Amino acid sequence: MSERPRLTVLSGPSGVGKSTVVAHMRKEHPEVWLSVSATTRKPRPGEKHGVHYFFVTDDEMDKLIANGELLEWAEFAGNRYGTPRAAVLERLEAGEPVLLEIDLQGARQVRESMAEAQLVFLAPPSWEELVRRLTGRGTEAPEVIERRLDAAKVELAAEPEFDMTLVNTSVEDVARELLALVDVV
Ligand code: ADP
Ligand code: 5GP
Numbered sequence: 001m002s003e004r005p006r007l008t009v010l011s012g013p014s015g016v017g018k019s020t021v022v023a024h025m026r027k028e029h030p031e032v033w034l035s036v037s038a039t040t041r042k043p044r045p046g047e048k049h050g051v052h053y054f055f056v057t058d059d060e061m062d063k064l065i066a067n068g069e070l071l072e073w074a075e076f077a078g079n080r081y082g083t084p085r086a087a088v089l090e091r092l093e094a095g096e097p098v099l100l101e102i103d104l105q106g107a108r109q110v111r112e113s114m115a116e117a118q119l120v121f122l123a124p125p126s127w128e129e130l131v132r133r134l135t136g137r138g139t140e141a142p143e144v145i146e147r148r149l150d151a152a153k154v155e156l157a158a159e160p161e162f163d164m165t166l167v168n169t170s171v172e173d174v175a176r177e178l179l180a181l182v183d184v185v
Contacts, residue, residue: 007088007098007114008182011107012122013152014077015134017168018101021122025175025182032182034099035088038064041079044139054084072102072109077147081106097182104155107162120181121162125169 012018026032038054040061049055056064061080064070071089073082083100091098100110110117124130130152134145159165164181166174 006092006095006183007100007110007117008178009100009102009107009110009117009119010122010178011102011104011119011155011162012168013124013130013155014148015130015137015152016122016124017133017171017174018122020171021168021174021178022099022101024171025179028175029179032099032179033091033096034101035083037081037083037102038070039079039081041081071113072106074103074105074109076103076105077144077151099182103151104158111161118164118181119162120178121159121165122174123156123159123165123167125167127156 010018010022022034026034036050036052036054038056038061040056040058041053043049043053043055047053047055058080061073061082064082064084065073069085070082071085073080075081081103083102083106088098088100100106102110107119111119124133131149134140134148134152140148166177168174
């Protein structure tokens, strides 16, 4: 059997449940290492610097990009997001599985730079359910929700680019499937 990929990218439209699924998986399997991204977005209530994101200013993001410190980065719905390179490479060099939760543009960049990465798409059970989840989360203003739903149409159309799709009907089921894919030893 060939060696399994060590780097897994989880993508999917905003509101589909990526954070929920990953949090559920890590509650039972804290050993799964998730990259903490840098973002220029403001923290939502309860989000902690260094845990959910590294919350940075525009200037700080400019520097991270200019210094080549990001493995990939993208602008999403008015904010910039990027994956710190060093922490990911350290884990991979130590032979440990790495999980990235990033948008479609980031997933494409990772596919270009790391051919061995496996790309997993998290899909909603339906468009109506995606709208319900994104709106029901209650964390974004109506115009931000609109931007995210516009982006969601593009992301859903790109599903065939991914190595596999998981449909987020049940958080428990998807968390279990994802754990198997991440290949924790
Ligand atoms: P993402 O990280 O993809 O933007 P979230 O994890 O924040 O999405 O989930 C968006 C909303 O959908 C949250 O309110 C979450 O509780 C809810 N949610 C996530 N997964 C499910 C599911 N399988 N069934 C019902 N609601 C879900
Ligand atoms: P949110 O603002 O809802 O936390 O994230 C918005 C989008 O940005 C989501 O699709 C999320 O996966 C993506 N994202 C989070 N971190 C990164 C990152 O480091 N790089 C890229 N390209 N996208 C990211």
